[in-house]
Structures are given as structure tokens and as C-alpha cells.
Amino acid sequence: MSDTTDTAPASRPAEEPVLIAENLIAGYVPDVNILNGCSLTLYDGELVGIIGPNGAGKSTLIKAMFGLVSISEGQVRLRGKDITNLEGHELVSLGVGYVPQVRNIFPSLTIEENLEMGLYLRPSRWKERYAFVADLFPLLKDRAKQRAGSLSGGERQMVAMGRALMMDPEVLFLDEPSAGLSPANQDEVFRRIAEINDAGISIVMVEQNARICLQISDRGYVLDQGRNAYTGTGEDLLNDPKVIELYLGTLAKAM
Numbered sequence: 001m002s003d004t005t006d007t008a009p010a011s012r013p014a015e016e017p018v019l020i021a022e023n024l025i026a027g028y029v030p031d032v033n034i035l036n037g038c039s040l041t042l043y044d045g046e047l048v049g050i051i052g053p054n055g056a057g058k059s060t061l062i063k064a065m066f067g068l069v070s071i072s073e074g075q076v077r078l079r080g081k082d083i084t085n086l087e088g089h090e091l092v093s094l095g096v097g098y099v100p101q102v103r104n105i106f107p108s109l110t111i112e113e114n115l116e117m118g119l120y121l122r123p124s125r126w127k128e129r130y131a132f133v134a135d136l137f138p139l140l141k142d143r144a145k146q147r148a149g150s151l152s153g154g155e156r157q158m159v160a161m162g163r164a165l166m167m168d169p170e171v172l173f174l175d176e177p178s179a180g181l182s183p184a185n186q187d188e189v190f191r192r193i194a195e196i197n198d199a200g201i202s203i204v205m206v207e208q209n210a211r212i213c214l215q216i217s218d219r220g221y222v223l224d225q226g227r228n229a230y231t232g233t234g235e236d237l238l239n240d241p242k243v244i245e246l247y248l249g250t251l252a253k254a255m
């Protein structure tokens with residue numbers, strides 16, 4: 001059953017969430033709220049998916065949690081610590097990584113230089129982090145000297161995720177990782193995301209590709225007009241007639 005409450009999954013009763021966003025009110029300009037009381041909980045090791053129509057506030061929620069959109073009410077906590085409105089570089093130092101929806105690589109730099117940029121706050125860890133990222137994405141090592149701008153969309157997405165992973169985040173925010181990719185590249189990116197999650201990194205992922213997103217997510221949130229519309233396990237949401245009617249079937253109907 002789906003609802004808008006944020007209770008712990010039955011299998012993880014007393015666990016402290018790694019990240020909590022509570023009743024966020026946020027927007028880009030004063031007095032125009034885009035988030036109207038959004039909440040989200042991420043438990044250790046989870047992959048949480050956010051879906052919803054265009055303009056629902058999905059990217060805004062991620063940006064608000066990453067200090068890029070000002071939160072006027074509500075709170076974000078990372079392992080109990082208040083991180084509301086901290087800046088991106090502070091959040092990165094605290095173990096939060098973010099891969100934006102657009103412009104998420106430096107096209108004129110090589111793959112290796114892109115990864116170096118990801119580690120500018122802690123360059124001494126280069127060897128160890130590069131080994132970790134190259135293990136996940138061998139392509140990034142094999143083609144280290146190639147300019148990132150010359151890569152395909154799927155390969156650029158690997159660079160963007162690799163760069164965010166250089167700082168050894170415990171939480172990763174991904175905004176539309178499959179956007180603009182061919183179906184084969186989308187499958188590959190989703191496989192990589194599952195691998196990153198298997199490596200112990202808790203993930204919040206926004207996706208336009210709602211069905212695949214819910215299939216690989218432990219839990220999902222449907223946002224609509226800056227509010228939580230439905231919350232549940234990925235499977236619950238995929239099978240919820242209301243969610244199917246309102247959010248999963250809409251694309252087919254609109255065509």
C-alpha cells in the first residue's frame with residue numbers, strides 16, 4: 001500500500017536513516033515556492049527513486065538538499081546533523097555527492113582531469129579513489145587521456161558519476177542519469193548505478209524513466225506540484241492502480 005508517510009521498511013525497524021529531508025519549502029525566487037512541504041527519507045544502503053511529471057520539483061528537491069536552492073522552511077539532516085542550506089563544497093566534505101541533470105562534466109578536460117576535479121578537496125587520496133572508480137568504470141582508466149567532450153552520452157554519464165565518486169561519498173544524488181541516452185546506454189547506466197549501490201553507497205535518483213527507476217529502487221517517491229503524492233516500495237508503486245493511472249500510464253495516453 002502506498003501513502004505519503006515515511007515509516008521505516010519492515011525489514012529495517014530501528015535503523016537511523018542516513019538522510020532525512022523534512023517538510024521542505026523552497027524556491028528560486030522569494031515568495032514563489034516550488035517545494036511545498038516535500039519530505040524524503042533515505043536509509044543506509046538504499047536506492048530511492050523519485051518520479052513525477054515535468055515541473056513537479058524533482059530536480060528542485062535534489063538541488064535544495066544539495067544547497068543549490070534556498071530552503072525557507074523544513075530541515076535536511078545527514079546522520080542526525082542539520083545540513084539545511086549548507087553549501088555544496090561543505091556537503092561534499094561531509095560525504096554527499098551530486099550529479100546534476102545537465103552540464104555535469106568538463107568537456108574540454110580529459111577524463112583523468114575530470115576525475116581530478118572531483119577530488120580537489122582531498123587530492124592526497126588520488127591513488128586509492130582512482131583505483132576504486134576505475135574498478136567500477138574500466139573505461140575511465142582505459143581512455144584516461146581522452147577529452148570528455150568527445151565521448152558518447154553514456155560515457156559522459158560514467159565520467160560524471162565517476163567524478164562524484166572520487167570524494168568517497170556515502171550518499172549520492174543522481175538527477176536523470178539516463179536522460180538523452182539510447183536504450184542500450186540507459187540499461188548500462190542503470191546497471192552501473194545498481195553496482196554503485198551494491199558497493200554500499202546510498203542513492204537518491206530522479207528519473208524520467210519511471211518504470212525502470214521503480215524496478216531498480218528499494219523505495220520510490222512520486223512528487224507532484226512540489227508535494228509528496230505517493231510513497232512506497234518500488235514494487236508497491238509499480239502495482240498501485242492510482243500511480244499507474246496518474247504517473248506511469250500518462251506517457252502512453254499523451255502520445
Ligand SMILES: Nc1ncnc2c1ncn2[C@@H]1O[C@H](COP(=O)(O)OP(=O)(O)OP(=O)(O)O)[C@@H](O)[C@H]1O
Binds near residue numbers: 028060
Ligand atoms: N532556475 C530556475 N529559476 C526559476 N524557476 C525554476 C528554475 N528551475 C526550475 N524552475 C521551476 O521550478 C519548477 C520545478 O522545476 P524542476 O526542474 O524541479 O522540475 P522537475 O520535476 O525536475 O522537471 P523535469 O522532469 O522537467 O526535469 C518548474 O515550474 C520550473 O519552471
Ligand SMILES: [Mg+2]
Binds near residue numbers: 058059060101176
Ligand atoms: Mg528535473
